[in-house]
Amino acid sequence: MLIISECEDILGLTHGYVNRTDGNNYLSEATYYCHMGFKVEGQTTVVCEANGVWNDSATCKTEGIHFNIKFSFFTNIFEQTKMISQLIGIIY
Numbered sequence: 001m002l003i004i005s006e007c008e009d010i011l012g013l014t015h016g017y018v019n020r021t022d023g024n025n026y027l028s029e030a031t032y033y034c035h036m037g038f039k040v041e042g043q044t045t046v047v048c049e050a051n052g053v054w055n056d057s058a059t060c061k062t063e064g065i066h067f068n069i070k071f072s073f074f075t076n077i078f079e080q081t082k083m084i085s086q087l088i089g090i091i092y
Helices: 064-091
Strands: 016-020 029-034 038-042 045-047 058-062
Touching: 029 038, 029 058
Parallel strands: none
Antiparallel strands: 016 029, 029 045, 038 058
């Protein structure tokens, strides 16, 4: 069996990062982590195989609940601002 010494680098994980146990070397494990508001889609941990290819990959996808919370928060601020504007209009 031919063993290639390295897998290609895992580049540009948007909204997250990758930690490797032994760089891109054969049998190194790469673990995907996502920033707050995102979750790993795919295998969390992948392995560099003898053929020089990682055995799987992953991405970081938006977790919908965080968007809903942020949207709700800004909607509430808008409604409160509108109410304050109406009250100021009544006072003057």
